[in-house]
Amino acid sequence: MTSTAHVPHHVRDLGLAAKGKQRIEWADLEMPVLRQIRERFEREQPLKGVRLSACLHVTTETANLARTLKAGGADLVVCASNPLSTQDDVAASLVVDYGIPVYAIKGEDNATYYQHIQAALDHRPNITMDDGADLVAELHKDSHGLIEHIVGGTEETTTGVIRLQAMERDGALKFPVVAVNEADTKHFFDNRYGTGQSTMDGITRATNVLWAGKRVVVSGYGWCGRGVASRARGAGSKVIVCEVDAVRAIEAVMDGFEVMPIADAAKVGDIFITVTGGKHALGEAHFKVMKDGAILSNSGHFNVEIDIPALERLATSRREVREFVEEFKLSDGRRIYLLGDGRLINLAAAEGHPASVMDMSFANQALCAEYMVKNSSTLEPKVYVVPRDIDQEIARLKLASMGVTIDALTPAQQEYLASWKVGT
Ligand SMILES: NC(=O)c1ccc[n+]([C@@H]2O[C@H](COP(=O)([O-])OP(=O)(O)OC[C@H]3O[C@@H](n4cnc5c(N)ncnc54)[C@H](O)[C@@H]3O)[C@@H](O)[C@H]2O)c1
Numbered sequence: 001m002t003s004t005a006h007v008p009h010h011v012r013d014l015g016l017a018a019k020g021k022q023r024i025e026w027a028d029l030e031m032p033v034l035r036q037i038r039e040r041f042e043r044e045q046p047l048k049g050v051r052l053s054a055c056l057h058v059t060t061e062t063a064n065l066a067r068t069l070k071a072g073g074a075d076l077v078v079c080a081s082n083p084l085s086t087q088d089d090v091a092a093s094l095v096v097d098y099g100i101p102v103y104a105i106k107g108e109d110n111a112t113y114y115q116h117i118q119a120a121l122d123h124r125p126n127i128t129m130d131d132g133a134d135l136v137a138e139l140h141k142d143s144h145g146l147i148e149h150i151v152g153g154t155e156e157t158t159t160g161v162i163r164l165q166a167m168e169r170d171g172a173l174k175f176p177v178v179a180v181n182e183a184d185t186k187h188f189f190d191n192r193y194g195t196g197q198s199t200m201d202g203i204t205r206a207t208n209v210l211w212a213g214k215r216v217v218v219s220g221y222g223w224c225g226r227g228v229a230s231r232a233r234g235a236g237s238k239v240i241v242c243e244v245d246a247v248r249a250i251e252a253v254m255d256g257f258e259v260m261p262i263a264d265a266a267k268v269g270d271i272f273i274t275v276t277g278g279k280h281a282l283g284e285a286h287f288k289v290m291k292d293g294a295i296l297s298n299s300g301h302f303n304v305e306i307d308i309p310a311l312e313r314l315a316t317s318r319r320e321v322r323e324f325v326e327e328f329k330l331s332d333g334r335r336i337y338l339l340g341d342g343r344l345i346n347l348a349a350a351e352g353h354p355a356s357v358m359d360m361s362f363a364n365q366a367l368c369a370e371y372m373v374k375n376s377s378t379l380e381p382k383v384y385v386v387p388r389d390i391d392q393e394i395a396r397l398k399l400a401s402m403g404v405t406i407d408a409l410t411p412a413q414q415e416y417l418a419s420w421k422v423g424t
Helices: 014-029 032-044 060-071 088-096 110-122 134-141 158-169 184-207 223-234 246-254 262-268 308-314 355-378 388-401 411-418
Strands: 051-056 075-080 127-130 152-155 177-179 215-219 238-242 271-274 294-298 315-322 325-330 335-339 383-385
Touching: 014 060, 014 088, 014 355, 032 060, 032 355, 032 388, 051 060, 051 110, 051 134, 060 075, 060 088, 060 355, 075 110, 110 134, 127 134, 127 355, 134 152, 134 158, 152 158, 152 355, 158 177, 158 383, 177 355, 184 223, 184 271, 184 294, 184 335, 184 355, 184 388, 215 223, 215 262, 223 238, 238 262, 308 315, 308 325, 308 335, 355 388
Parallel strands: 051 075, 051 127, 127 152, 152 177, 177 383, 215 238, 215 271, 271 294, 294 335
Antiparallel strands: 315 325, 325 335
């Protein structure tokens, strides 16, 4: 047990630490890749003396990443990357058991959320670690001389990468950032299998709804949408996909899903799930034609995918009917149910992704932080993809941890693949 006397924090209740520690250790069992990195970091201290501010969903898996960064020598603080995703027992345990400053309370209001981000920036980081780019965006709005201390950052999610690419295009980005999301060992697994399973889990926990026979509308057929659609189909739902990208739409058609415009899907859907990364995938025109009892949920990063202000305008009354379920009654008597304030439902009402996929995502985070420290002098203020050898190394370690072995090319096969002279 670490003394909390000198560990700055703003968490719900330090008394929850014992439960949090147990759950962090449970998640660690499913995170063998990160554990191996932690053991190496302990020996090699690649982050020694590095001040690191991490703005992430404060979950059991994030706690194991935080332990890894600290083991590598980082002087670390953690704040929430979403007002509803914090696990309060984990936040308490990080402070009490691991001596890591944490600023995160589940259900914090927007003002507190930004105060917590500010507290993480007051740490004067050399490395930023973001999930949604809020740290980087705040730093660039009003840096107070903090940017000069920064060698670089890492970014966890699609939405954050899109924001950072926009900053790079505008010439606004002032330091290099590695887009962890772009690693194959991140989005193939975390976005697809993690979001697929945990989104269903969040909606099930919030509503206890039966999936079999329901018409589920998935808006966005990217990495997350593919996962959600396939898991909903597996549970017996009739899945409709809505897309704006023709290639993704034809992929959904050939994967066997019904594809149609949201204006049509709105009339028949029982459960709507947005995973577009954009805004207002569901809006006023759609609410007006939805069936009585339609359930709306979002698993995209920000709470703008469902136009909640429009729903509020249409509603004659609004009440909470269960935890994470709000009923909006429309003037014609229809009821529409919004889950988790339109925030990512897998983290609001469930526990986020299973540890086994976060093992690979956070292995990428840890190795990219190390990469940034080693290579920052040669990197420009741009968004970088994860180096291929990091991706390959994580896949190799994950396969080994699963007891799966694979083949290697023979020298003759390598020579054939490297040559253009040999045909049939
Ligand atoms: N809930 C989680 O734990 C979790 C995990 C990973 C990513 N995310 C977030 O989920 C979102 C999606 O991520 P992704 O990796 O699937 O992104 P992606 O870019 O692979 O896919 C998004 C898809 O949505 C489509 N789209 C955009 N606007 C649309 C609209 N109005 N209607 C229909 N389709 C539309 C795009 O054409 C694209 O195919 C992002 O915000 C990302 O940050 C959440």
